Amino acid sequence: MRICHVRGLNAALLLGVLGSLPVNASSQEVKQGSAIYTCTNAAGRTLTRDRPIAECLDREQRVLNSDGSLRTVLQPSLTSDERAAQEEADRRKAQERANKQEAIRRDRNLLARFPNEAAHNKARDAALNATRSGIQTSEQRLADLQKERKPLLDEAEFYKGKNLPGKLKGQIESVDVSIEAQRALIVNQQAEVGRVTALFDAELARLKRLWGGADPGSLGPLPQSALAGQAAPPPKP
Structure with a gap:
């Protein structure tokens, strides 16, 4: 009787482990798909967030994958004057x-x-x-x-x-x-x-x-x- 009880317990544990695998795999996929935003603010401090960093809107932000590899680079947000100047520069280049x-x-x-x-x-x-x-x-x-x-x-x-x-x-x-x-x-x-x-x-x-x-x-x-x-x-x- 004790042997049957042990076997039943092991089977239950095995089913529990197998049942948890899809959940863990799904969680891992979400983690791998997430992005890490990092920048150096005006005070020289390195900031890291899981979304675009408000303190660094005026400077370049690096977007990393979960393994630390570079995914892309966010350019600084422009003021209205800077945007107008950029548009004018782009227009001149297009005209050239x-x-x-x-x-x-x-x-x-x-x-x-x-x-x-x-x-x-x-x-x-x-x-x-x-x-x-x-x-x-x-x-x-x-x-x-x-x-x-x-x-x-x-x-x-x-x-x-x-x-x-x-x-x-x-x-x-x-x-x-x-x-x-x-x-x-x-x-x-x-x-x-x-x-x-x-x-x-x-x-x-x-x-x-x-x-x-x-x-x-x-x-x-x-x-x-x-x-x-x-x-x-x-x-x-």
């Missing part, structure tokens, strides 16, 4: 990346449009020819106006010391206004020739470096001539 990609794209377009200097010279001539032709037209118009003005001035000689007739006076003033307008137009057209020439010179200098092996997008800001040159179709051969 976008500008870099745009410069690469435009440089590649330049190389595709102008594989050599001869092709670029054709584009330069095409851009300048229209303006030069306009200057010639304006100069011819100016010469015609000056011819129109001469007989009017000759007629005005008969009225020296007197008031000019209204019609003659109006004709002379009209021609003079047209002459001044034509002269101003020629000045603007000549300035345009200089501007286009300078832009194509800057573009050619960039292209020579690209033809020489420079990486697209590595040459800094793109000259405005590149923008203008890519907007217009290349000249026909």
Whole structure:
């Protein structure tokens, strides 16, 4: 009878141990899944908690696994001013990346449009020819106006010391206004020739470096001539 009692007691103990295993395993899993937060506060003291540490919101907090290995790092919480500054810095970096990609794209377009200097010279001539032709037209118009003005001035000689007739006076003033307008137009057209020439010179200098092996997008800001040159179709051969 005593032997049976002992065996029954051992069986009960064994069942109790087995029944406790799932509970212990589950507890161990929770423990392994928990995080440990640690930081050094403003006074130089190391703090450890099982949740983010309020005293260290303004500084870095290390998040550890239960075995002491590093899980992640919490960056300091930012003030509104710091957050605004960070957002501005991020915006600038994003803009710089976008500008870099745009410069690469435009440089590649330049190389595709102008594989050599001869092709670029054709584009330069095409851009300048229209303006030069306009200057010639304006100069011819100016010469015609000056011819129109001469007989009017000759007629005005008969009225020296007197008031000019209204019609003659109006004709002379009209021609003079047209002459001044034509002269101003020629000045603007000549300035345009200089501007286009300078832009194509800057573009050619960039292209020579690209033809020489420079990486697209590595040459800094793109000259405005590149923008203008890519907007217009290349000249026909």
